[in-house]
Amino acid sequence: MTETEEQRLTRNVAELLQELRVAQAGVQILFGFLLAVAFTEVYTRADDFQRGVHLVTVLFSVAAVALLTAPAAWHRMLFRQGQRPVILRVANTLAMWGMACLAAAMTGTVLLLTDVALGTGFAVAVAAVTAVGFVTLWFVLPFRARRDNGEGSP
Template sequence: MSEAEESHQRRLARNVNELLQELRVAQAGVQILFGFLLSIAFTDKYASTSDYVRVTHLATVLCAAIAVAFLTAPAAWHRVLFRQGRREDIVRYGNTFALVGMAFLSLAMTGTVLMLAEVILGLWPSIVVGVAAFVVFSGLWFALPSLSSERAQHRESP
């Protein structure tokens, strides 16, 4: 069935299902990361870490918590609104929530890498590793798809 033949309601239903499927992958990862980050504070080694590591850890935990909130919000919206015929709202807001959640997940992943690198390598090398992690996550998840979309639009325009 071509996109033109697909009814508006079917397209919305498909979009909701695709969104929720995509989020299952991200949700599992961020929830595992969140659990790992929470457990760090209860280790013996944590008591002797620097203030820098503790602040980085707290910021990373908060980013992971925010990512969990945004990445699980579309499922909650679907549960609350789907019988009201509000799939359009679920898709529109769910897409925004997913992007915000992925942004915070990229920050949480960067913070985790930064914190681990600081414990292993020290301050300045860890900053280099943290910046590299940020470039990889933001590049793969946001910059490259945006560039690809812009290139496709330029190819389609007369």
């Protein structure tokens, strides 16, 4: 059975929103953790580097929340307006940037925690490996598969 263009668009929107639910849960838990850290006794002993990493990480997690929840708002605001192609195009871009911000926030969290536990030198190395892992798994490999499939760039 062949799906119509409208059915395909409906399915694509539903799939995208479901995928974003997974990412949203993770980033919201991370954001809560990062907020709680600032109110601990250990935070009062943090040095300037740790406070800076914490702040930047919080800002990346805020950006990730905004970017990953925006497609749901777009869908709701444009519901039944015949705008599914626009919703999908914009939501895909927002989701990609949201995932990039989530990867940066996760990497910053690893940097912060490793710095506290083992020191800055080791923390930078572990954070670099973490960043490379996210970039490879979330971006490089999917783009390579997309290119190999002949679908071009996003």
